[in-house]
Amino acid sequence: MSLPLLVTGxxxxxxxxxxxxxxxxxxxxxxxxxxxxALLFADRVDAVSIIGEDFPAHYEAALEAKGVCMNGVERKKGPSFSWTGEYFDNMNKRRTVCANDSVMLEWDVHVPEPLRNHPVLVCCCMVPAQQLKCMEQCPDAALVLSDSMDKWLRRQPELLDAVISRSHITMMNEDEAKEYAQASTVMEAGEFLLSKGAAYAVVKQGEYGATLLGRDAGGNLRMFRCPAYPLKTLVDPTGAGDTF
Incomplete structure (x- = not known):
């Protein structure tokens, strides 16, 4: 029997x-x-999020059919969150063509009372202020993981600092981590993330895998490198970082 997860974003x-x-x-x-x-590893995964009135019912049903509990997902008037992204021949690089935060901007985050005692809280990429609200409503979570993306590094760096300080594990892709840390190497970027208060930092490196950094009891930097499984043909990497 695995620990239940609360996933928000x-x-x-x-x-x-x-x-x-x-x-x-x-x-x-x-x-x-x-x-x-997460359902590959957990028996129960609860989602907390918001969708607009235009969100297709069959997508909601598809997530439920996979086993995601959607009781914490609110449906509000207005268009759903949407993202248009472009990938190039090197699919480690992407460009945001358009992002419409829509109902996310008006979302007053509410974690239903029965979900607040979940031992694992996964704060996926979204507005840092909303990540903090989720953390505040789940103060007893034994493990808190957070993820972020480039636009929040530039728009809300102070709030992002606060998110990382309350995370046991924080994650960013390589380009974002280097930009955030103003660093030129993964090691420098990872150390910077640790300096913000996280116990562990994961730097995602696309087809090259990922690097996990932390410190031992003596304060010495420790590192673990995990390669990615190579694929001959890559069609669409969207969501790879989120699933990781």
């Missing part, structure tokens, strides 16, 4: 552009990917 509608084609109006959002991936 965005659930939305994506448009994806890649060298091999285009997909319009597909299920997206950090919670969608992270929650389904």
């Amino acid at each position: 965005t659930i939305g509608i994506d448009t994806i552009l890649t060298p091999s084609g285009r997909a319009d109006g597909v299920l997206g959002g950090s919670v969608s990917f992270a929650a389904v991936a």
Whole structure:
């Protein structure tokens, strides 16, 4: 029997552009990917998020069919969170064409009372202020993991600092971690994340895997490198970081 997870972040509608084609109006959002991936390891995963009135009912049903508990997901008037992203021949790089935070901007985060005692809280990528509200409503979580992305490094760095300080594990991709730390190497960036208060930092490196950094009881820096499984053909990497 595994510990139940509370996963919070965005659930939305994506448009994806890649060298091999285009997909319009597909299920997206950090919670969608992270929650389904977590079900490979956890018996219960509860989602806390918000969707708009335009969110397709069959996508909501698809997440429930996978086993994601959607009782903590609110549906409000207005358009759902949406993201349009473009990938190039090197799919480690992406460009945000358009992002519409929509109902996310008006979301007054509320974690239902029965979910506040979940021992594991996964704060996927979303507005840092909303991540903090989730953390405040789940003060007894034994393990808190947070993720972020480039636009919050630039728009709300102080709030991002606060999120990391309350996280046991914090995650960023390599480019974002280096930008945040104003560093040129993964090791420097990882050490900077640790300096903000997280016990462990994970720097995601796309097809090259990931690096985990932490400190031992003596304060010495420790590192673990995990390679990625190589793929001959890559079609769409959207959500890979969230599932990780």
